[in-house]
Amino acid sequence: MRTAYNRFRMSLTPQRILSVLFIIGLGYLVIVPLFLMLRETFIVHPLERFQIPGSQVGELTLAHWKRTLFSENAYAFFYHPLLNTLKIAFGMSFLALAIGALLAWLVVRTDMPMKGFIANAAIIPYIMPSWTLALAWITLFKNERIGGDQGIFSALTGIETPDWFAYGTFPIIITLSLHYFPFGFMLIGGALRNIDAQLEESAELLGASRPTILRRIVMPLALPAIFSTFLLTFSRGLGTFGTPAFLGGPVREFVLSTSLYANLIGQRPGIGYIAAVAMILLGVLVLYMDHKIIGTRRSFVTISGKGARAGLVALGRWRWVIAAGVVIFILGTIVVPICALAIDTVMLRPGIYAWENFTWHYWIGDASLNIGLGTGEPGILRNSQLMSALGNTMKLAVVVAVVTGILGILVGYAIVRMRGNWISQALDQMSFLPYLMPSIALGAIFLAMFAVPRGPIPSLHGSFLLLVIVCTVSYLPYAVKAGVSAMRQIGPELEEAALMAGASWWTRMRRVMIPVQKSTYFSGMLLPFISVTRELSLLILLVTPATQLATTITLRYTDRGWYPYTNGMVLLLIIIVVTSTVISRRVMGTNIAKGLGG
Amino acid sequence: MPAIVLDGVSRLYGSNVRAVSDLSLEIPDGSFTTLLGPSGCGKTTTLRMIAGLDSPTYGTIRIGDKIAFSLEDATSLPPSKRGLGLVFQSYALWPHLTVAKNISFGLEVQKVGKAEIAQRLEKVAAALQIDQLLGRYTSELSGGQQQRVAIARVLIMEPSVLLLDEPLSNLDATLRMDMRAELKRLHNDTGATILYVTHDQLEALTMSTHIALLQNGELQQFAPPLDVYAQPANEFAADFLGNPRINLIEGRIEGGRILCGGLDLPLPDGVSSGESGPVKLGLRAEELRLHRQAGPGMVPVQVTSVLPTGSDWYYQVRLNAQTITIRQNDPPHLKEGEEVFLAAHPDTLKLFATSGKALVSSVPEVAGAEA
Structure with missing residues (x-):
């Protein structure tokens, strides 16, 4: 009995205590929201009292589920958005995978020229906010029937774009796959690079032709990477909000995330939360497939190559033509949207693309109700509201990057050091949970959780702190993943050597563990930084006029049709994100692919 | 007084995996004792428990006149208070620090004065013939040089017991021969107790004064090397x-x-x-x-x-x-x-x-x- 007590007392190391504190904290911020979300689908909300006859606010009810799944409106509420979501997720995953895999093969396995430039440029579409392309699509292809003004394309050619081309599922699939193809490029490229050249050389010695080697050796070995790319892209497609909001909104084509938002800010939060639960279930399904299909075979891609690089496929006289095609395609996905957005910000009256219409009004003009759109707003650079939103975004991005970065290191440390222990498993799984929660729903739950004081926790509504917390929780899976992989690379001896020398835990972290993997940690911080600058769905419900962000204010301006302001803000964000990515790569040696959740 | 005493030490993982089983051992002061056995025999676990990086499930460990671990007394001295130096199998040199910084890290952590650090660094670097390498980073060193730095980093702390965990396994064959002689010389020069872990019987035979042969976490024989060779306690020891x-x-x-x-x-x-x-x-x-x-x-x-x-x-x-x-x-x-x-x-x-x-x-x- 006494030895059992002693054993317990002696096991209370600072690391262990810290880990248990993490578990409690994560439990409150991750598990509790999950349960609250589920509970919300069964209770009557204030606005729903009148829709459900004879009910009291707060009562338990099955009405939401019945209405969502079985009522005459069920198709509009649920099944149609669900079908749209699946259609979009499948369509854009296939397209993005095809583009990414082809590019990866061209860069890694052929003698195509300009590889260095292509490899660097191919990542940029992913760095830009995903809905940049959506806004650019609208600017280029919108038609008069719905948007009021013409897009650049119609103005130049005189051809009116059909609705299905200008809005809805088709452009959503196209723009999302142009945003997400870098996933496949990075992951499949990495897998192709890691295939041991000797495997191909032995096939060649046995008389296999190049196409046979590609089909029978390279493809099967790269298959796990191809599958995991597909599932990763697919799960992003399930949860995406900005693009379907911009492109689907005008024609009332909803996906689960936009229908969730519409129901939450409308009068049907119960139905909104059911959409959230449906999204979580789809996420779990993807995880399950990932586990079933890839789980055992993931090790294929970790075969590390030794010896000479396999011979590159000669493209012959087509190599320059192909390279030119690839460069045009990639620049097309970067330069064309940026130019379209830029042109739109300097056209005084929308839809008229002529030199006489050129203006700097939307950038530096005075507030006016007569010029151009007559918004009564000063130009972007002189607009204190917009500039303070941009300032908030930057502040939030830096704070969240640092907080999640540090948390990722500490949680990753606890997970790796306590491997085999229940603490490690609990932390590992809990820190992954936010990955499954649609960010719009996470935002809604945090709004509910922190709107009123609860126990020792004061009301955080409208505070900057709440934004930091929700972003930290949302990006935790990526940060922890980066932290875990960094800690795994270090191995325990480096820390134990410092422990033997008498260094305290804090000294060990500060002088050994963190400096050793500096660039990995900064890569882990870069992703949250970039994500915050373009975060929309997570924060849209949580911001107040005082904490308005660049993205959320942008959506507001879009609602009013003030596209020049929206597009100008997006341009500023792109400039900030791309510059900070390039700088951090130069200075800290960070690599965006490292922080990417595989 | 023996340098290290293990008394009924066991280490269980989960409820039924016994890495070390009821191990009792007295390591004589000033000896070069080798923990020898095939992989998975519990030798490294034993070393880590002595170092304080792992804790026994049962049993007591004494180092010199101090109790290092005892469940009954709820005592577990932190590794740095045990007066031991550990050279890791991988050397565990910090890649972000220079050789000099690697070696002086321990003294800096203990807040030893700059002048004294410099003096002790010079002495230990000269003894191990690495004084030309002090400004380099560890990735620029050869395997043998890294080994010396790892030993220097431990020796500068002037430990009474030196623990070595398969330190030669990452070296090529010829270098290994040289390092064997050098470790033996180190033992003679410093007079410190050395506890050495290896699976290589030749290393054990050539260097040690005592061999503790382990299998499946149990001690098979503890005797001077030539005694184990000539009069093995059992078939396993003979083999x-x-x-x-x-x-x-x-x-x-x-x-x-x-x-x-x-x-x-x-x-x-x-x-x-x-x-x-x-x-x-x-x-x-x-x-x-x-x-x-x-x-x-x-x-x-x-x-x-x-x-x-x-x-x-x-x-x-x-x-x-x-x-x-x-x-x-x-x-x-x-x-x-x-x-x-x-x-x-x-x-x-x-x-x-x-x-x-x-x-x-x-x-x-x-x-x-x-x-």
Whole structure:
């Protein structure tokens, strides 16, 4: 009995205590929201009292589920958005995978020229906010029937774009796959690079032709990477909000995330939360497939190559033509949207693309109700509201990057050091949970959780702190993943050597563990930084006029049709994100692919 | 006073995996003791428990006059308070620090003055001949140089016991020979107790003053290396030490003689002549000889392979449906297929009961446990 007590007392190391504190904290911020979300689908909300006859606010009810799944409106509420979501997720995953895999093969396995430039440029579409392309699509292809003004394309050619081309599922699939193809490029490229050249050389010695080697050796070995790319892209497609909001909104084509938002800010939060639960279930399904299909075979891609690089496929006289095609395609996905957005910000009256219409009004003009759109707003650079939103975004991005970065290191440390222990498993799984929660729903739950004081926790509504917390929780899976992989690379001896020398835990972290993997940690911080600058769905419900962000204010301006302001803000964000990515790569040696959740 | 005393130490993982099982051991002060055994035998776990990086599930560890770990007293000294230095298998040099910073890290952490650090650094660097490397980063060093830096980093703390975890396993063969001699010299120069972990029996035999042989977490034998070699406590000990491996031949004791595939040997002292039954006879390769002419006590055999190494000739013959290895370093040089005669000249007879235990009890089976 006494030895059992002693054993317990002696096991209370600072690391262990810290880990248990993490578990409690994560439990409150991750598990509790999950349960609250589920509970919300069964209770009557204030606005729903009148829709459900004879009910009291707060009562338990099955009405939401019945209405969502079985009522005459069920198709509009649920099944149609669900079908749209699946259609979009499948369509854009296939397209993005095809583009990414082809590019990866061209860069890694052929003698195509300009590889260095292509490899660097191919990542940029992913760095830009995903809905940049959506806004650019609208600017280029919108038609008069719905948007009021013409897009650049119609103005130049005189051809009116059909609705299905200008809005809805088709452009959503196209723009999302142009945003997400870098996933496949990075992951499949990495897998192709890691295939041991000797495997191909032995096939060649046995008389296999190049196409046979590609089909029978390279493809099967790269298959796990191809599958995991597909599932990763697919799960992003399930949860995406900005693009379907911009492109689907005008024609009332909803996906689960936009229908969730519409129901939450409308009068049907119960139905909104059911959409959230449906999204979580789809996420779990993807995880399950990932586990079933890839789980055992993931090790294929970790075969590390030794010896000479396999011979590159000669493209012959087509190599320059192909390279030119690839460069045009990639620049097309970067330069064309940026130019379209830029042109739109300097056209005084929308839809008229002529030199006489050129203006700097939307950038530096005075507030006016007569010029151009007559918004009564000063130009972007002189607009204190917009500039303070941009300032908030930057502040939030830096704070969240640092907080999640540090948390990722500490949680990753606890997970790796306590491997085999229940603490490690609990932390590992809990820190992954936010990955499954649609960010719009996470935002809604945090709004509910922190709107009123609860126990020792004061009301955080409208505070900057709440934004930091929700972003930290949302990006935790990526940060922890980066932290875990960094800690795994270090191995325990480096820390134990410092422990033997008498260094305290804090000294060990500060002088050994963190400096050793500096660039990995900064890569882990870069992703949250970039994500915050373009975060929309997570924060849209949580911001107040005082904490308005660049993205959320942008959506507001879009609602009013003030596209020049929206597009100008997006341009500023792109400039900030791309510059900070390039700088951090130069200075800290960070690599965006490292922080990417595989 | 012994430098380190382990008393009934066990380490369990989960409820039924025993990495170390009821280990009692007294490591003499000033000795070069080797924890020897195959991988997974618990030697590294034992070392880590002594270092304080792992904790025993049961048992007590004393280092010098201090209790380092005791569950009853709820005592677990932190590693740095145990007066030990540990050289890791991977060396665990910090890649972001220079050699000088690596070595002086411990003193800096202990807030030793700059002047003293510089002085001690100079001394230890000179002793290990790495004074030219102090400004470099560890990735710019060769394996042997990294090894020296790792040892210097530990020696600068002036530990009373030096723990070495397979420090030579990452070096190539020639460097390993040099480092063996150097570690032995280090032991003589510093007079510190060295506890050395390895799976390489040759390292254990060449360097140590004592060998603690472990298998499946249990101590098999604790004795000076040549004693373990000459008088192994059991079949495992006989088999693990020596290269080539000892020939273990099935035989019987009958009528006061040992009969073994045609070999006929007298019973050693300490085995009663009344005993009879199946035994295993352990004969080392150098204790056997092949002759072209027959003689008393010899068995006719055929040479199946000839493996010259330059200085020695290894021959293999078939006896009792077993392959037997013989080492000779003088003529006759035999050829494959030759019909010859095998004679045994054991220095000490190694006889094992069917349980694997040595029959000759001149050596206490587990010396450390009784002390």
